[in-house]
Amino acid sequence: MIIVNKETIAQLALQDKRLDGRGLTEYRTPIAIETNISKTAEGSVRVQIGQTIILAGLKMAIEKPYNDTPDEGGIMINAELVPLSGPQYEPGPPGKKAVELARVVDRGIREAKAIDMKKLCLVQGEKAWFITIDLVTLNDAGNLLDAAGLAALAVLKEAVFPAYEPHTGVIDYKTKTDQHLPLIKEPLPVTVYKISGQLLVDLTSQEEDAFEARLTVASDEKGILSALQKGGEAPLSIEEIDRIIDLALEKAKFLRGQLK
Amino acid sequence: MSLLTKERDIVIPGEALAEGMDYLPGENTYRESEKIYSKVLGLASITGRVLKVTSLSGPYIPRVGDKIICKVTDITFSGWRIDTNTAYSAMLNVKDATARFIRKEEDLSKILSIGDYVVAMIVNVTSQNLIDLSMKEPGMHKLLGGRIIKINTHKVPRVIGKQGSMITLIKERTQTEITVGQNGLIWLKGTPEGELKAEQAIHLVEEKSHLEGLTEKIQQFLS
Amino acid sequence: MAYKKRVDGRKVDELRPMEAKAGVIPNADGSAYFKIGNTVAYAAVYGPRELYPKFLQNPKTGIIRCFYNMMPFSGSGERIRPGGNRRSKEISLVMTNALAPVIDLSEFPNTVVDIFVELPQTDAGTRCAAISAVAIALADAGIPMKDMVSSVAVGQVDGTVVADLNYNEEAYPAIVSDIPVAMLHNSKQVTLLQMDGEISKKDLLVALEMAKIATEQVYAVQMKALKERFQ
Missing domain, CATH: 2.40.50.100 (RNA polymerase II/Efflux pump adaptor protein, barrel-sandwich hybrid domain)
Incomplete structure (x- = not known):
């Protein structure tokens, strides 16, 4: 753990420097993705970026489709920033940070139409598969959002349907099929931060205390954007947004490469 | 037997x-x-x-005479409340803050303000771990700039080394000013590169302190 | 028909394979990973730290608080709704009681040591795995402890006393008892004892004798994890 005042981080950024010696647009190492860390989930991964560690688990259930989309299944993403993962977190219902994290990751996948929801439908208007991804932090050392986005995409790629008996309507969670989810795009969020007018990625917890503005950009492998979320109190110019998106697209490509 | x-x-x-x-x-x-x-x-x-x-691990137990690095968290009538990086906060009384006389009407926040880090000495600890600090002793001061890192407090003696040999080695090789607090906080000030190198060297000592040939390892790392 | 061959082929007193590692969560003051069969527990310890609200403080000693939680995807069936329930509250309480007898926080009056457990996958024996993980994490955090606490379930399946029941045994279609036990290494005193099911007093005592040997095997894994932390 490092304690510095915000000005130190800001001054370093002006000189293209960071506390840990990284370049401004360089991710920490290692970036590690381990799959099948929970046998009880239909898919599970552990993602590590530097010292930030997050788990994702995917569960499936059969429910009645929504009235306005009777031939589609659904997806929901939830995040738990658990008190195990850092001294700043307390037991209790998810706070604003957890809710924002879950919603931004959720929008990136949902709005990209990354999953062919029609293929999740079993009986029109009656039965469809619904996917839930739970993101649970193990160690928050900064940039949870990118780690969570990476974990969510990794778990969507990894998950398989559980065995299902259409006649009885029973899901046998203990028996897994080899059928993967109908994933047709690979959206990933990348968060770009502005400090001293400079653009940085993959902030540590200490650096997160010093940013002026941030923009999370979710994009698919063709570079189509599917979610944006601005954070922080400082404004961004259109010129800055332009540069941020270029950087986010480049980094999304880099992170997607880590999944292979 | x-x-x-x-x-x-x-x-x-x-x-x-x-x-x-x-x-x-x-x-x-x-x-x-x-x-x-x-x-x-x-x-x-x-x-x-x-x-x-x-x-090999565990909380710092405050002792009289220890030099610690800590943070000002509040200003009261009689002085400052200080976060000691332990479960216990400390008091720094006005009369113990500097060697000079402080007038009654003086604005205490001009001397130390909330969020400042200081090096201070523990002058009293009660059975309930209430701590009194002093900054009158030589070497006690407010910390300006640089970075503070946190290490396992049980490794502090190894980071300092025999008669200060380890810390002197790191200071000289990285051209960085270093103050080690017994509570596991260490202040580093130099160039960003020097600070980073010193930080990495200290963490290396922290990790490898129970192994043989530590000094050689650190020399090698710093060369 | 007595239960002769266990569902997973183990001997009656054989535990499922175990793995443990200390120091897995960098932010925590102490932490551990403990796996027994398909049950996995992560434990993190924070403290001693300031305790609020103030009326909870004890001027004679520090206290401990346990928080047990199963991750939403860790159950063998449907997703578990996050946010805790009556079961997790009860387990948090019995965990605190299982660990408190060995912990000495007299040097840290008015403080708290917070203990968090998260389970990413489960297959019976979760509270025992949680306690075994926490004991490693507490030692890793440098908390003074008079003894190690090791925990495993014993029980009886259709007339046969066995150690470390898995989910299929808990659900076996006959009379089953599941008895989570925590024991201290040196004194063999019992600090956790619960029971679900039916068993005679005579068989219970046989099961508790088996728990002595079973918790010793857990202890060996805990000890190895702690010693490896510094090698």
């Missing part, structure tokens, strides 16, 4: 260190009937008939 451990063995809580009445329980150990047991995870050591265990 026998020793169940050797010098520098890693022992765990509840591990039996000796049997019979030939040995005496020292620091971090206790006797129950015929045996002496460890109370912590640490390194066993035997001095004559006394068995003790040196903790």
Whole structure:
């Protein structure tokens, strides 16, 4: 753990420097993705970026489709920033940070139409598969959002349907099929931060205390954007947004490469 | 009537260190009937008939005379409330803040304001761990710029080294000003590169301190 | 028909394979990973730290608080709704009681040591795995402890006393008892004892004798994890 005042981080950024010696647009190492860390989930991964560690688990259930989309299944993403993962977190219902994290990751996948929801439908208007991804932090050392986005995409790629008996309507969670989810795009969020007018990625917890503005950009492998979320109190110019998106697209490509 | 451990063995809580009445329980150990047991995870050591265990991890216990690095969290009528990086906050009284006289109407926040980090000395600790600090002693001051890193407090003696040898080596090779607090906070100030190198060297000491040939390893790292 | 061959082929007193590692969560003051069969527990310890609200403070000693939680995807069936329930509250309480007898926080009056457990996958024996993980994490955090606490379930399946029941045994279609036990290494005192099901007093005592040997095997894994932390 490092304690510095915000000005130190800001001054370093002006000189293209960071506390840990990284370049401004360089991710920490290692970036590690381990799959099948929970046998009880239909898919599970552990993602590590530097010292930030997050788990994702995917569960499936059969429910009645929504009235306005009777031939589609659904997806929901939830995040738990658990008190195990850092001294700043307390037991209790998810706070604003957890809710924002879950919603931004959720929008990136949902709005990209990354999953062919029609293929999740079993009986029109009656039965469809619904996917839930739970993101649970193990160690928050900064940039949870990118780690969570990476974990969510990794778990969507990894998950398989559980065995299902259409006649009885029973899901046998203990028996897994080899059928993967109908994933047709690979959206990933990348968060770009502005400090001293400079653009940085993959902030540590200490650096997160010093940013002026941030923009999370979710994009698919063709570079189509599917979610944006601005954070922080400082404004961004259109010129800055332009540069941020270029950087986010480049980094999304880099992170997607880590999944292979 | 026998020793169940050797010098520098890693022992765990509840591990039996000796049997019979030939040995005496020292620091971090206790006797129950015929045996002496460890109370912590640490390194066993035997001095004559006394068995003790040196903790490898765990909280800092404040002691009078210790120099610590800490943070101003509040200003009161009589002085400053200080976060000591332990479960206990401390008080720095107006009369102990500087060697010079402070007038009654003076604005205390001009001397130390909330969020400032200081090096201070522990001058009193009660049984309930209420701590009084002083900054009148030489070397005590407000910390400006640089970075503060946090290490396992039990590794502080190794970071300092015999007669300050380790810390001097790191200071000289990285051209960085370094102040080590007994509470595990260390202040570094130099160029960003020097600070980073010093930080990495200190973490290396922290990780490898129980291994042989530590000084050589650090010399190699810094060269 | 007595239960002769266990569902997973183990001997009656054989535990499922175990793995443990200390120091897995960098932010925590102490932490551990403990796996027994398909049950996995992560434990993190924070403290001693300031305790609020103030009326909870004890001027004679520090206290401990346990928080047990199963991750939403860790159950063998449907997703578990996050946010805790009556079961997790009860387990948090019995965990605190299982660990408190060995912990000495007299040097840290008015403080708290917070203990958090998260389970990413489960297959019976979760509270025992949680306690075994926490004991490693507490030692890793440098908390003074008079003894190690090791925990495993014993029980009886259709007349046969066995150690470390898995989910299929808990659900075996006959009379089953599941008895989570925590024991202290040196004194063999019992600090956790619960029971679900039916068993005679005679068989219970047989099961508790088996727990002595079973918790010793857990202890060996805990000890190895702690010693490896510094090698």
